[in-house]
Structure formats: structure tokens, C-alpha cells
Amino acid sequence: HYEQQYLDLMRTIWTQGDERVDRTGVGTRAVFGVTMRFNLANNMIPLLTTKRVFWKTAAREMLWFLTGDTNIRELVKQKVHIWTDWPLDKYRKETGENIDRDTFEQHIIEDEAFAIKWGDLGPVYGKQWVDWPRYTPAGEGLYRREDRGINQIAGLIDSIRNNPGSRRHIFTGWNVAELDQMALPPCHKTYQFYVSGGKLSGLLYQRSCDLGLGFAFNIFSAALLIRMIAQQCDLEPGELVWNGGDVHLYLNHADLVEEQIAREPSGTPTMKILRKPESIFDYDIGDFEVQDYNPQSHISAPVAV
Template structure:
């Protein structure tokens, strides 16, 4: 963060807010002994991140089930679409309430397009129907199930990969995937590591969720494959701070990290898709105060 803020290249970005950025950065986080990478210099709402990850694994792309759980981190994109299309400057609170209460309204305005979860568990497949024609298969390819089978049956493979970057679907997504490609590696001692490539990283807001969810997913996969979690390696393409996040940056840089949070998995269900919110507990997490900052849409 300090290096981006003091040495980063200042650029105009898609949102118009402007950023300072570095390109091609890597960090490593140990997962040994139940360690979990949770930022301690500000509060990370890990319960919200957990609910988001479990939602990804359902393949759902509508914000309605998230809002029903009080998770509002995806509201800005469909709300912006609604306002642009209708001219109605409905408040975020009213929009969210109507999404939860009105299934038809949610179906029309609450969907994000084929974002993360859809690509993870329902990547489109096409089947031949003759005369050189193809139709979309009813059930897409479940990359996560395939990954689990690959780790169980061929741990030495170098193809333990899933991705959300489906070029054919990018234009239909509310936001193309930022944390886009995950690769897994099994050590000879049974240690499972994850390499996450993130093409675009909002270090001030998004990163804390991204790295927690990558570590959480690695722990869940290790649990299902009779492995133990070893490490998350994070690589960012464009790693940036928004120019309107100066207060967040300056407060964070004045604070001193402390503590060693742990994540416990309390139950091993039949499949990766059967974990529930109450199956997880974070311990020894005593973060400093939350630092608010605006989201650039």
C-alpha cells in the first residue's frame, strides 16, 4: 500500500475516479496451523465474505439471496443499471428492499449476468445437433467438481485450474471477474497451495475480501480432498488505490498490524457445495476500527 501510494503510476481508470497503481505484484500467505489472512489494521467483515463465497458456489448470479442475508456488496452495479434504464433515482435502501420483496422485480433488475459462480459451476457447454449446428447443453461444466476429482485422483497434475474469464460472456457480466484464475498444487507431504491471479485489484477495499475468500476456498478444498492447507500465493496484475481513498490509506499506514487469526472448519459435509455458514468459525481476530471508503462503480 505504501509503495503504491508513493511510487505508483497515476492513471485515469474506467470509473473516472483515477488511481495510483503498480503492475505485477506477488504476496504469499501461510495457511499452516489454521492461519487465515485477515487484515488486522481495519475490520474485515469476514462473515459477509463467507456468505459471498458460499453464494458463488451455488452458481447463482442474482443478488436477491445475498440481500436476504443482509449482504449488500453487489447492489451498486444492478442499481446503476436500473437507474440508467428507467431514469428512476430510487435509493439503494428502497432498491434492496424491493429486490427482496418482489421476485419479478428481482428477476428483471437483480441479476448480474454470468459472473463468478456461473462460470465456476456452470461454464457453458454446447452439444452437436447435426448438420454442423450446436445447441447449449442444459447443464454446463462444473469446474469446481472437476477440480476436486482431479485433486483426489491425480494430485501430481499441473492442470488443477479453474477460471471465471469466459471471453464469450464478458459483455453480459455486470463486472468481468477481477479474481479470475485459480491454480492448485499438492505437495508431497499433502499440503495444498493455491495460486490466485487477480487481473485488477482494488487494494483499499476489495483485496481484504479476495485473499480471505481464496484462503477459505483452499481450506474447504483441502478438507474435501484429505489434504492440509499450506499456502496462498496471490499475484495481481493492475494493483491500485483509488485517489479518493487517501483517508483510508493514511489511516492504515499509521496503524500497526497485530494478532494471528485462525479459521476453524467445524463440520465436513458430503461435498464442497454442502457447507453452511455455521460450519466456520474465526478465532483470535481483534481488528482495529473499520475505515469507510467509497466504492468506484
Template sequence: MTTQTIPSQSVPASASRDRTDPGHWEWQYLDLMRRIWEEGDERGDRTGVGTRSLFGATIRFDLSGGAMPLLTTKRVYWKTASREMLWFLSGDTNIRKLCEQNVQIWTDWPLERYRRETGETISREDFSASIVADAAFAREWGDLGPVYGKQWVDWPTYEPAGDGLFRRGPGINQVAEVIESLKNNPGSRRHIIEGWNVAELGAMALPPCHKTYQFHVADGRLSCILYQRSCDLGLGFAFNMWSLALLTRMFAQQCNLEPGEAVWMGGDVHLYLNHAALVEEQLSRSPEGTAQLDLVRRPDSIFDYRIEDFIVTGYAPQAHIAAPVAV
């Protein structure tokens, strides 16, 4: 496969030196972006677009005092990311509920399948509208397979049915089990939610990128590490980091703990070759300010949060930077 070559010096050299707030957490992100663009391995990928990639990266954020890791060098639509997280926790795998809220971040995968299998060149807007308006259409074309939420709250089990046969057993709700474990055995090293179900990867529209969450309690504070096998740093990271922090805050509230750290760990961390304009613009900016999140209600269960429960203040980002999504 042939990929385009983009000069590694296409970003302003002064960007990494102009640090109005050198202690701001977001410099971890910007420094990683620059390093990938200038030093990353250029390679082909599943999408055919091509990337520059580094393997192994860590970004840490202290959640004390209600602080939240929203990027300030571009606008991040945190409500969209939060609605996605609530959808994961519901265990739903059909995009209909997302489309009803005008959340389109999962629409491209079923849309691609619909176009491929029917030959129709329907627009994304019309496809999403059909998903919302027609339940039968949504059942046929809107399901993503056993992605994130299905594994989180209904990991499949099987039990003997006799004569060498097996039947489906009760699903495992990993989220509920971790909540109970945090409350009753906080020192455990097994507070883990896993999305990488090897037996079902082939049935998923997209295998989980943010695959493993591990929680840790120390001095009454709850921290969480997310291991992400594959990260689109230009577009996906902002949502992934917010969602990690949001999930940690929700768990902490449910378990009567204070928020600790959100620790993000990336495996293959990459920038797409067609994101040169995004990289150049974002690296020309300096971060400033920190958003705060207030959880205005404590639901009875981790599964009962609503978008209205999340109030963000102090967020004054710079302008949105558009870039294409590689499907």
C-alpha cells in the same frame, strides 16, 4: 478525463518504520500500499475516479495451524466475504440471495443499471428491499449475467444440432472436476478454476477480477495461487485474500489434505485517488495478532458448506476505515 492530484507524501513517513512485529504477514500488504501510493502510475480508469497503479505483485500466507489472512489494521467483515464465496459455489448470479442476508457488495451494479434505464433515483436500501420482497423485480433487475459462480460450476458448452446449428450442451462444473482431480491425480498441473470466459464477458455486470485459481499438492499440503487481473487494494483485497484462503481450506478438508499456502498474485493493483484518508489512516497503524479459522463440520460436498460451519477466533482488529466504492 481530468483526475484529481493528491500529494504522494500525504501518508506518515514513520509508518513503515514502526514495526512492532516485523514478521507479520500484513506488512506485505502495507508495504505494497505505500509503494503504490508513492510510486504508482497515476491514470484514468473505467470508473472515472482515477487510480495510482502498479503492475505485478505477490503476497503469500501460510495457512498452517488454522491461521487465516484477516487484515488487522482495519476490521474486515469476514462473514460477508464468506457468504459471497458460498454464493459463488452455488452458481447463482442473482443478488437476491445476497440481499436476503444483507450482503450488499454486488448491489451497486444492478442498482446503477436500474437508475440508468428507469430514471428513478431509488436509494440502495429501497432497491435491495425490493429485490428481496419481489421475485419478479429480482428476476428483472437483480441478475448480474454469467459472473463468477456461473463459470465455476456451469461453464457453457455447445454441441452440433445438425444443418450447421448448435445447441447448448451440459455445463462443466470446474469446481467438482478439480476436487476429483485433487483426490485422484494430486500431482497434476491442471487443478485450475477459470472465470475469464471471453465469449461471455460482455454479458457480465463486471468481468471477473479474481479470475484464475490454481491448486497444488506437496507433502500432503494443499496450496492455491489466485491470479487477480485487477485489484482495488484499499477495499477489495481484504475480501479477496480471505476468500482465497477460505476456498483453499474448504478444498483441503474435502480432499483430506492439510492447508498449505495461499498465494495472491495481482496484475493491475491500484488505489483510488479518493481513498487518501483510508491510505493515510491504515499506514499509520501496525498489524498485530493472527485470526484462526475452525471448520466445525465436514459436509459431504464442497457445495454443502454453510456460514455456521466457519468459526473465527483470535481476531482483534483495529477500527473499520470507511471509503467509497468506485462502480
């Protein structure tokens, strides 16, 4: 089963991983340098079956990335909470107000000025993907930032369509000059694509991977993106190759890890895209349909901020 490699890795990290003190202060067990491969033929999609993955939340996040938006307001309007912890933590630290998440998100939705001040994450993922800063000379060693940046995703689509054999089908969110402005520097940082035999494969390099929580979303989102790009380029999906740098489990995720590695994966979920929009930027959540997904129960665990 495609999920077995994930469970084997989880068991290895938990029993043999290097115990480390991390940025969050929670602590992890980790290994460095991991590869997993997932076949995307025949509508296959790498959804974990040993726990429920809320795939529509991951899909909504991916669609949000493609808009270039960096404010959580549109996400929380759709009841997507995965980015709220970072601005909420900042709000609590700077105001001293121990506001709960629901109240904070309600303010974000109802008060545009509040959302502008407290809901922005800085130039994270989508901003770099579709609006990477572009500068032009302005005389005497000065440079002026252009109003419109580089759309890496549009350029990628054009490159795959017109030069499929290229080794430069790449986009990244790792803008060194702007890392310190981001709520969280990109974890799934660099994507590369490969065309062969009418199929599009993708490789994701993830510098940091929370294997217990984040990976389930990351792997589904990467597979979804490959499918969307393949459809836009009149190709079939091929394979997803996942490369992890620092792959870790948080020490406070013991219940999650031990419950999940005791479960057996089963089933082969599939995903269909129900229409072909005019561009990669025109998909909506109703375009995606997952079938034959019968996972075991959800396992909750705290997010380390």
C-alpha cells in the same frame, strides 16, 4: 507479520504508483505485477488486522458463488450488499429513478419479478465456476447449448483426489464469449492448486485489484476456498500465493490509505471449519469459526462502480 507486505505495497502504490484514468472515471495510482504469499498452516487465516474485515460477508459471498447463482436476491436477504451497486446503477440509468439502495434492495427481496428483471448480474463468477456453457454439434455447422454446463469445481475436487500431481488443477471465471454479459468481468479470475507433502496450496491470479477495499475480501475468500477444498480432499492447507495484475488504489481513498498505513498490524487470527460436509457445495456460514481476531476499527471508503 503477514500483513506487513500488504501495508508496504499500499505505501509503495500511494507514493510511487502510476497515476491513471480508469473505467470508473475516479482515477487510480497503480503498479503492475505483484506477488504476496500467506502461510495457512496451523489454522492461520490472512485477515487484515489494521482495519476490521467483515469476514462473514466474504464467506457468504463465496458460498453464493458455489451455488452458481447470479442474482443478488439471496445475498441481500442475508444483508450482503457488496454486489448491489452494479444493478442499482443500471436501474437508475435505465429508469431515471434516483432510488436509494435500501429501497432498491427491499424491492429485490419482496418482489420476485422485480428481482428477476433488475437483480441479475449476468453470468458472473459462480455461473462460470459450476455451470460453464457446454455445446454439442447439432448438424450443418450448428451447435446446441446443453442444459447442464461444466462444473469446474466438482472437476477440480475429483482431479486433486485422484491425480494430485497434476499441473491442471485450475478453474477460471474468464469466459471470453460471455464477458460482455457480465455486470463486472471477474477480477479474481483464475485459481490453480498444488499438492505436496499432504498439503494443498493455492495460487490466485487477480487481473484487477482494488487494494484499499476489495483485497481484504479477496484474500480471505481465497484462503477459505483453499481450506474447504483441502478438507474435502483430506489434505492440510499449505500456502496461498496471490498474484496481482493491475493493483491499484483509488484517488478518492486518500483517507483510507493514510489512516491504514499509519497503523501497526498485530495478532494472529485463526479459522476452523467445524464439520466436514458431504461435498464442497454443502457448507454453510455456521461451519466457520474465526478466533483471536482483534482488529483495529473499520475504515470506510466509497466503492467505484
